[in-house]
Amino acid sequence: MFRPEETAKRGRRVKLTVNGTGHDIKDVEPEMPLLWVLRDELGLTGPKYGCGIAQCGACTVHIDGVAVRSCQVAAGDVWGAVTTIEGLGTPEAPHPVQAAWIEHQVAQCGYCQSGQIMQAASLLAETPAPSDADIDDGMSGNLCRCGTYPRIREAVKTAAAKLSGG
Amino acid sequence: MAGLKTIARRTFLIGSAAIVGGVAFGVYKYKTPPANPLLDDLPEGAAALTPYVLITQQSITLITPRADKGQGAISVQAALIAEELDVELDQIKTDPGPPSPAYYNTALSGDAVPFRSTDDSVLAETTRAVMDAPIKFLGLQITGGSTTVPDGYDKLRMAGAVARETLKEAAAQIHGLDVAALITERGAVILPDGTRVPYQALASTAATLEPATEVTLRAPEQWRLLGKPMQRVDIVSKSTGTQDYGIDQDHPGILHAAIRLNPAQGGEMRGFDASEAEKMRGVVKVVPLPGGIGVIADNTWRAFQAALAVEVDWGPAPYPAEMDGHWTALGESFTPAHQDSQFRDAGDVDAALSQGGDLAVEYRAPYLAHAPLEPVNATVLVGEGRVDVWTGTQIPRFVQKNVALLTGIDAENVHIHALMIGGSFGHRLEDDVVRHATTLAMAMPGTPIKLTYSRGEDMTHDYPRQIAMARGQGRVSNGQVETFDLGIAMPSVMASQMGRQGLPAAGPDLQIVAGAWDQPFDIANYRVTGYRAPELAPISSWRSVGASSNGFFHDCLLDELIHAAGADPLAERLRLCNHAPSRAVLEAVGEMSNWGGALAARQGRGVGFCLSFGVPCAQVVEVSETDAGIKIDRVFVAADVGRILDPVNFEGLVKGGVIFGLGHAMNCEITYASGAAEQENFDSFPGMRLYQCPEIKVHGLESANKIRGIGEPPVPPAAAALGNAIFAATGTRLREMPFSKFVDFA
Ligand code: FES
Numbered sequence A: 001m002f003r004p005e006e007t008a009k010r011g012r013r014v015k016l017t018v019n020g021t022g023h024d025i026k027d028v029e030p031e032m033p034l035l036w037v038l039r040d041e042l043g044l045t046g047p048k049y050g051c052g053i054a055q056c057g058a059c060t061v062h063i064d065g066v067a068v069r070s071c072q073v074a075a076g077d078v079w080g081a082v083t084t085i086e087g088l089g090t091p092e093a094p095h096p097v098q099a100a101w102i103e104h105q106v107a108q109c110g111y112c113q114s115g116q117i118m119q120a121a122s123l124l125a126e127t128p129a130p131s132d133a134d135i136d137d138g139m140s141g142n143l144c145r146c147g148t149y150p151r152i153r154e155a156v157k158t159a160a161a162k163l164s165g166g
Numbered sequence B: 001m002a003g004l005k006t007i008a009r010r011t012f013l014i015g016s017a018a019i020v021g022g023v024a025f026g027v028y029k030y031k032t033p034p035a036n037p038l039l040d041d042l043p044e045g046a047a048a049l050t051p052y053v054l055i056t057q058q059s060i061t062l063i064t065p066r067a068d069k070g071q072g073a074i075s076v077q078a079a080l081i082a083e084e085l086d087v088e089l090d091q092i093k094t095d096p097g098p099p100s101p102a103y104y105n106t107a108l109s110g111d112a113v114p115f116r117s118t119d120d121s122v123l124a125e126t127t128r129a130v131m132d133a134p135i136k137f138l139g140l141q142i143t144g145g146s147t148t149v150p151d152g153y154d155k156l157r158m159a160g161a162v163a164r165e166t167l168k169e170a171a172a173q174i175h176g177l178d179v180a181a182l183i184t185e186r187g188a189v190i191l192p193d194g195t196r197v198p199y200q201a202l203a204s205t206a207a208t209l210e211p212a213t214e215v216t217l218r219a220p221e222q223w224r225l226l227g228k229p230m231q232r233v234d235i236v237s238k239s240t241g242t243q244d245y246g247i248d249q250d251h252p253g254i255l256h257a258a259i260r261l262n263p264a265q266g267g268e269m270r271g272f273d274a275s276e277a278e279k280m281r282g283v284v285k286v287v288p289l290p291g292g293i294g295v296i297a298d299n300t301w302r303a304f305q306a307a308l309a310v311e312v313d314w315g316p317a318p319y320p321a322e323m324d325g326h327w328t329a330l331g332e333s334f335t336p337a338h339q340d341s342q343f344r345d346a347g348d349v350d351a352a353l354s355q356g357g358d359l360a361v362e363y364r365a366p367y368l369a370h371a372p373l374e375p376v377n378a379t380v381l382v383g384e385g386r387v388d389v390w391t392g393t394q395i396p397r398f399v400q401k402n403v404a405l406l407t408g409i410d411a412e413n414v415h416i417h418a419l420m421i422g423g424s425f426g427h428r429l430e431d432d433v434v435r436h437a438t439t440l441a442m443a444m445p446g447t448p449i450k451l452t453y454s455r456g457e458d459m460t461h462d463y464p465r466q467i468a469m470a471r472g473q474g475r476v477s478n479g480q481v482e483t484f485d486l487g488i489a490m491p492s493v494m495a496s497q498m499g500r501q502g503l504p505a506a507g508p509d510l511q512i513v514a515g516a517w518d519q520p521f522d523i524a525n526y527r528v529t530g531y532r533a534p535e536l537a538p539i540s541s542w543r544s545v546g547a548s549s550n551g552f553f554h555d556c557l558l559d560e561l562i563h564a565a566g567a568d569p570l571a572e573r574l575r576l577c578n579h580a581p582s583r584a585v586l587e588a589v590g591e592m593s594n595w596g597g598a599l600a601a602r603q604g605r606g607v608g609f610c611l612s613f614g615v616p617c618a619q620v621v622e623v624s625e626t627d628a629g630i631k632i633d634r635v636f637v638a639a640d641v642g643r644i645l646d647p648v649n650f651e652g653l654v655k656g657g658v659i660f661g662l663g664h665a666m667n668c669e670i671t672y673a674s675g676a677a678e679q680e681n682f683d684s685f686p687g688m689r690l691y692q693c694p695e696i697k698v699h700g701l702e703s704a705n706k707i708r709g710i711g712e713p714p715v716p717p718a719a720a721a722l723g724n725a726i727f728a729a730t731g732t733r734l735r736e737m738p739f740s741k742f743v744d745f746a
């Protein structure tokens, strides 16, 4: 773990822990949004660019397990360990939320789904048995232009059951 | 039907114009199947048995030329081939294939000719067949119009069957057996003694044979894959962040580009000062473009920032700068001089209305952005005598031609790598992004340049859905709808869109009246007139095209007349309906919603119907008036696509279409001020969010005699059903979208 003050002192250098791996990225301005450091500097393209202004959630990642919009967090301000969709689970060993997404065949174009899944995983970590209203509140910041909301609702419930051992 | 003569004359024009256009090549040319493009470049020992099946010693690849923008096109195309080829979906790879005339889309002609899709008369069928010739000739490898399934239904199954029979023939030759003694299963030919010979082992022999010509397609009762729930081939990658889209392209040495175009779309770029931008971190080059500038940098965000720092002198909008000008132009288009079509004219509307109409109303539908979640992007590498383009596109052959024109490199050396698309809704029927990326890449030959539009650039240069206005009148008598007269004015989508590809759009534009003139009702006096407004802001096809506005106009006007007659909205639609599959979907939603059953106070129920792309779709929407505003509680949908190939995907697409239709009807518009689109991001163009999403119940029917696609037909009835439900709940009739201008939504 590192502290933002140290980053600021180093100037154009950012240290990040992403999916368990430490990165010491030289020559990146600390104000660059985390999203673009992940995508263009580290080649992690699971987090998507959709709006750049916290309106769509396609860029959602976790910092210390909590969902954040990576387009809104300056790389120099990152306060903890970053997890992207690539670090949540894999095609061979999907996270229970991903498994629920596969089971319900939620994705259409799929472009929003990395963000939806990261948001849902964070929601369930905080609220293991969400009510319909909890799901509405927790997931409404994530836009899906294809309209997969009914299956997102179902998949969140299935994932909740899976995570609680049901 | 009135005007049969007019139609016959137009029919002839369509046919002969196409033939005139093709004379240089001869009509015979139309009938010759295009060459199989997989035969160029074939590895040793590989067989490309048809343009859709490629078998090497290692693998089986199915070619799925229609673009996948989220509708599951790759999966359904693969399943159609695999069903007959006798391979399982986990045994194959898919590839979009090269741009080639072999992959022409024959189903598109269905909506380009002036016959209702319910019309199976000889005249209608002949005209569709004539239209097929030019489409084949032009090789329009287009994804659109909900045509992937109708176009591929026979063609892809046939491709699988031909390949299978040829592989059996190869096995028969190698093993000295009679073909009739062989069967196929899971990617192998099974010999009578039970030996499995994998297709891969037969590839080199099969390649020396003439493909089988006598094949019969299996009856649906024999299907293994089709008609049953399937797992889409992209579902795991899309759930694990491992699906690559165009925007994720990476190549050694790649640079990232951003763009800034005249905020007034299509306006000039008169000059620019890039001195500040050029000093910025990571900026490699600032390049002038038609109508704007592009910035090449070493990181997308740096390119975005630098593009904003360029000072640009913009020319004025080539269309009215303020919305008033657009609405005025539409309002002034309801004149004989602007009349584009009147394909529906039954009874005597004028005589009936001269006795006094019961209604005279005006409806409006705004410009709308497609705004798929993945902003448009393209990666282009200009090399020595060769260009590579990586992008998601619905029009690969146009892209290839346009890149060839720009670079001066022959089309055959322009390689289009078609990629997965993060949504389109018609947006990827345009290729500006590729043209701009090519111009940028030409400034840096040898370096792959990835151009990504910022959300703001994408939304404000979207080529939106048409703006449209409708004027309706009518008359009721004895509790029934007796006279229905609808005029619709809009600019021509086809002229605007095809014009950008340098193609003429001759004749009346059916999209001006689509979803209205072709509805399956018999009303004593029934007229639908299309008026072609002058070109305003440039527009393009938006999920369901003309029907996206006209379904709302037609069905709500009908609803108003039914209420004026004091009739029941569902019963009166059924009484007027003259098409069995359409009646069936109306009856289905009636049953599903318990139509006529009791509702709570401040609740209302509305029915909406539209037949578009050959698919009748009915919806019942239930709303409540709450203290926070209108809440959509439930939606019941029934649609008939003839045959459902994947029930899971079908249900998802129907729900998605309903949400798309409702979300835009509620919340969205693109408006222009000082020539620029005022909505630049999802804060002002939200679509529907999850908390507003109602419970949706879907019922698919399979009685219609032709197979159809479901991508678009659920969109048009949604706005109408919502407007009708709000009227039922509140007594307020909404005649203009977005409804949020007039009511709050909870
Ligand atoms: S890209 Fe970050 S919220 Fe949309």
Ligand code: FES
Residues within 6 Å of the ligand: A107, A108, A109, A110, A111, A112, A113, A143, A144, A145, A146, A147, A148, B070, B373, B422, B423
């Ligand atoms: S699946 Fe396409 S945006 Fe959500």
